[in-house]
Amino acid sequence: MLETNLERIKHNLETLSSFNSTPGKGYTRLSFSPEHRKALDFLSKACESMGFEVMIDPVGNFRAKLKGSDPGAPPIMCGSHIDTVLYGGKLDGAAGVVAALEALTVIKEQNVPIRHSLEFIAFVEEEGASFGGGLIGSKALVGKYTVEDLKNLTNDEGLSFYEAAKNFGLNPDELEDYVLRKGDVKALLELHIEQGNVLYTKSIPLGIVEAIVGIKQLAVTLTGKANHAGTTPMNLRRDALVAASNIISFVEHCAKHEAFDTTVATVGKIWCFPNVTNVIPGKVTFTIDIRDIKTEGIQRVEQLIKEEVKRISDERGLQYSVNLVGESDPVKLSEKVVSVIQRVAEKLNVNFLRMNSGAGHDSALLTEVTDVGMIFVPSIEGISHAPEEDTEYEDLKTGCDVLLNALVDLAQ
Numbered sequence: 001m002l003e004t005n006l007e008r009i010k011h012n013l014e015t016l017s018s019f020n021s022t023p024g025k026g027y028t029r030l031s032f033s034p035e036h037r038k039a040l041d042f043l044s045k046a047c048e049s050m051g052f053e054v055m056i057d058p059v060g061n062f063r064a065k066l067k068g069s070d071p072g073a074p075p076i077m078c079g080s081h082i083d084t085v086l087y088g089g090k091l092d093g094a095a096g097v098v099a100a101l102e103a104l105t106v107i108k109e110q111n112v113p114i115r116h117s118l119e120f121i122a123f124v125e126e127e128g129a130s131f132g133g134g135l136i137g138s139k140a141l142v143g144k145y146t147v148e149d150l151k152n153l154t155n156d157e158g159l160s161f162y163e164a165a166k167n168f169g170l171n172p173d174e175l176e177d178y179v180l181r182k183g184d185v186k187a188l189l190e191l192h193i194e195q196g197n198v199l200y201t202k203s204i205p206l207g208i209v210e211a212i213v214g215i216k217q218l219a220v221t222l223t224g225k226a227n228h229a230g231t232t233p234m235n236l237r238r239d240a241l242v243a244a245s246n247i248i249s250f251v252e253h254c255a256k257h258e259a260f261d262t263t264v265a266t267v268g269k270i271w272c273f274p275n276v277t278n279v280i281p282g283k284v285t286f287t288i289d290i291r292d293i294k295t296e297g298i299q300r301v302e303q304l305i306k307e308e309v310k311r312i313s314d315e316r317g318l319q320y321s322v323n324l325v326g327e328s329d330p331v332k333l334s335e336k337v338v339s340v341i342q343r344v345a346e347k348l349n350v351n352f353l354r355m356n357s358g359a360g361h362d363s364a365l366l367t368e369v370t371d372v373g374m375i376f377v378p379s380i381e382g383i384s385h386a387p388e389e390d391t392e393y394e395d396l397k398t399g400c401d402v403l404l405n406a407l408v409d410l411a412q
């Protein structure tokens with residue numbers, strides 16, 4: 001069995017995590033930022049020095065190819081995303097990017113014979129930290145987002161993904177030519193940190209993902225009446241923030257008690273207007289993120305929340321709207337690829353757990369066009385999307401070794 005180089009993995013991870021716009025406050029590498037540019041330059045250099053064919057697609061997905069012996073055989077893709085959340089950790093996305101780069105590097109260095117080409121991919125804007133919704137690079141790659149959609153995805157300053165990509169030197173108008181269809185790719189493998197505490201708690205170094213949760217994100221806006229906090233009696237108020245707080249409590253209750261034990265729901269972002277100490281809040285917008293591996297769990301929670309938004313708004317004389325921000329369906333990964341990963345883990349004597357992913361991943365989108373497998377490595381204390389996010393290097397190397405050998409198995 002082949003082995004990855006831990007020193008090189010460490011070095012590449014440290015380099016990638018140095019492209020960070022918030023040093024000392026976690027890791028931030030937003031799409032189309034100067035840090036994103038530096039990360040792409042770093043990957044380009046690393047890949048070109050190995051003789052891989054480098055290309056950045058019209059939306060900003062970084063791709064590099066190690067050619068196989070059969071030019072007619074569809075390639076096998078491997079990678080993860082290069083962006084982070086605001087003040088996030090150094091491994092979310094980056095671990096899989098470095099792991100894929102390492103796997104291809106070892107295969108090239110050791111002249112391992114491969115029939116299928118291997119394609120390294122670093123997806124753009126997975127987190128949706130700038131343009132909302134998330135998974136934009138993978139959605140564009142499988143044809144779920146058109147050029148028009150890219151024009152409608154905007155950041156907090158009103159700049160569209162389309163414009164931002166153009167300003168970054170890309171040509172999003174050419175997207176259509178790069179969309180993957182069924183059969184274009186033989187398989188896709190992604191290594192990712194678990195971002196939960198299942199593996200860590202059980203002291204199991206490897207997770208083999210069988211299914212990825214579906215996600216629905218909503219934005220709720222409640223409009224009441226802003227007024228003087230001193231002169232307006234309590235019974236004459238239409239306070240949007242108090243109504244929002246009732247709904248937020250209901251969101252927790254609902255996911256906890258009204259659906260399945262796999263259902264989760266979160267309110268993570270809120271805007272209060274005018275956001276002034278001595279003014280009754282006249283308008284509040286907040287987001288709701290609902291997830292489950294069962295579609296019915298998501299649907300049930302969404303329905304109950306919508307009913308509660310209406311009930312509370314009517315009761316308090318508020319106007320309301322509930323808008324869909326983004327959604328993805330729960331997906332099952334390829335049993336074929338899962339069993340290849342499992343076989344490799346068994347050969348390497350690695351203890352593993354077959355599990356579900358509570359986080360969304362680019363891999364989920366790729367199931368529409370190819371066979372997908374995912375490898376999880378443990379997150380210390382289950383922490384992610386935070387500066388403390390970490391994985392024992394030993395576990396990361398185990399994951400990289402499994403990824404490398406599974407890729408070779410699939411490519412031969």
Ligand SMILES: [Zn+2]
Pocket residue numbers: 081092093126192
């Ligand atoms: Zn991620």
